[in-house]
Amino acid sequence: MVRRTKEQALATRELLLDTAQQVFLEKGVARATLDDIARAAKVTRGAIYWHFRNKAELFAAMCDRVSLPMQAMLDPLMRETGPDPLGRLKRTTIMVLQLAAEDPRARDVFEIMFFKCDAGNPEIASVLSAEADNKRQCIKELKDSLDAAIAAGQLPAALDSGLAAEALNAFVAGLLQNWLARRDFDLAAQAPVLVDMLFQGFAGLTQTKRPPPSLA
Amino acid sequence: MVRRTKEQALATRELLLDTAQQVFLEKGVARATLDDIARAAKVTRGAIYWHFRNKAELFAAMCDRVSLPMQAMLDPLMRETGPDPLGRLKRTTIMVLQLAAEDPRARDVFEIMFFKCDAGNPEIASVLSAEADNKRQCIKELKDSLDAAIAAGQLPAALDSGLAAEALNAFVAGLLQNWLARRDFDLAAQAPVLVDMLFQGFAGLTQTKRPPPSLA
DNA sequence: TTAGATACATACACGCATGTTTGTAAATCG
DNA sequence: CGATTTACAAACATGCGTGTATGTATCTAA
CATH class of the missing domain: 1.10.357.10 (Tetracycline Repressor, domain 2)
Incomplete structure (x- = not known):
């Protein structure tokens, strides 16, 4: 899909952190799937794996x-x-x-x-x-x-x-x-x-x- | 295998609780597998599923x-x-x-x-x-x-x-x-x-x- | 004594989350 | 203005844990 500008990329990173926070709060960190987070943020897991190596790093950043x-x-x-x-x-x-x-x-x-x-x-x-x-x-x-x-x-x-x-x-x-x-x-x-x-x-x-x- | 007497069964129940406690402490409840617990207790998952409906009930009993x-x-x-x-x-x-x-x-x-x-x-x-x-x-x-x-x-x-x-x-x-x-x-x-x-x-x-x- | 229940062990089927790989369009840079 | 990199999407491969079904040897009660 369309590639974003640097600021847009940073924005999706923040979006991912916000969304992860929300999903973690609802389902707990262990049961929260990266796909759950991606879908809630209206992106795919690809976006997450681009910005973070795995769930743990996403959690740490949050x-x-x-x-x-x-x-x-x-x-x-x-x-x-x-x-x-x-x-x-x-x-x-x-x-x-x-x-x-x-x-x-x-x-x-x-x-x-x-x-x-x-x-x-x-x-x-x-x-x-x-x-x-x-x-x-x-x-x-x-x-x-x-x-x-x-x-x-x-x-x-x-x-x-x-x-x-x-x-x-x-x-x-x-x-x-x-x-x-x-x-x-x-x-x-x-x-x-x-x-x-x-x-x-x-x-x-x-x-x-x-x-x-x-x-x- | 050999079927145990009632007291023996109660003993394995206690053993399962003890072992679950130990394994939960080491690996956390989410990552602790029922098979982890069973193997640590030298039994199979069958024993766990006989005494408890699932991991949550085992946790609650503990x-x-x-x-x-x-x-x-x-x-x-x-x-x-x-x-x-x-x-x-x-x-x-x-x-x-x-x-x-x-x-x-x-x-x-x-x-x-x-x-x-x-x-x-x-x-x-x-x-x-x-x-x-x-x-x-x-x-x-x-x-x-x-x-x-x-x-x-x-x-x-x-x-x-x-x-x-x-x-x-x-x-x-x-x-x-x-x-x-x-x-x-x-x-x-x-x-x-x-x-x-x-x-x-x-x-x-x-x-x-x-x-x-x-x-x- | 034997019929049934008990206390497990074993085997099977299944979904599901993860990590990785590949594809791709747009942005950036020389 | 072309080549390369970026920022993702999409598809693929795989393992792993769960639940359940089935087997079975012993205990127990009538």
Whole structure:
């Protein structure tokens, strides 16, 4: 058939990613056929095999389209140094939850990664384990932020920052997972209160001086 | 071949469940072939098709073998009424984490349900959605417990018990998920401290009277 | 004791998803 | 303006997993 111009080709690539996302969400990654995706996108499998080597690479590209921008968005926020490390960490945490809940693409991809794909296919497993490495790194940065907050007197020195980092990450992951599975509460709206609950726990018995209340 | 007695048949059924669990863990539910399982169990697919209608039913039976006993264990604990509802809730929460971390069967099945199966197969999805209903019910019971703790003066009345129940459930789920994915900290040992973090947050600014410190 | 049910093993048929190969028209480049 | 590459479509080949049907030796009950 008609050969497309470069921009048109890029457009069909995006179309394929969009369509794959949609089909993966409906049928799950394992049962979603490349032909399912091709037909939904009104092309043939030839188009898919032109842009991607196989289903796993298509899946990986779909994930990257969410995780890479998100990483790029979070990185500067985490490295930013200032007088209110605890407030920054809290606001960033809330932002992540709200972004994941409100951005349709991020929301759907997270739902796919949580519920609609298994680690059976080794190439898919490698994508997931890369994501796990991300998490590991993320937890380290969380610990650094918490240490900074301790140093600034915003959290008690008795707090185990490593454990607290695990707790915070688990809390966010769990909230996202539960909300995606049931959607019976307003995650974006309640995120500040929810995050506050755990941060209150970090502060613990030993109440220390507080920064001015953040409006987030 | 030789026909087995009833007990022998039940034994092969258990063997099939054990083996399926193992194979599912290695290859994922979708890529695990019934023949894989049969060969690992040193039988043929005929044995599997005799005891189960298909892979989905085998999967469901494997899940039930963990979730049913666990439910039976938790139910009386949650219904139990006493003078220290907060302590009971906290101890139960810790118990769930420790059980999931230390019981090999529960641990593996949770890992399968979290990471090694997708909701593509509709019959498998129904098992997972049944699990989601369980969670819904669980959250209601958590809210009841929290309300009881508020009534007993162990938590501030200002606490949104519904949200706190969501938070607690998400926290537990997230901890389990993160620990299963990376296994880089001692969940069973740290469970008390971790759970305390969130419960401290529930107590919040308004410190109220406390029950005698639980030894858990 | 024997007739039937049980607990599998074995064999068969089938669709279906994948990967690859070939075809082709238009775009791009020299 | 021609040659080559691009961006797919179409056709081909193949394996693989499932479900089912059939065989069969033992257990069980009357």
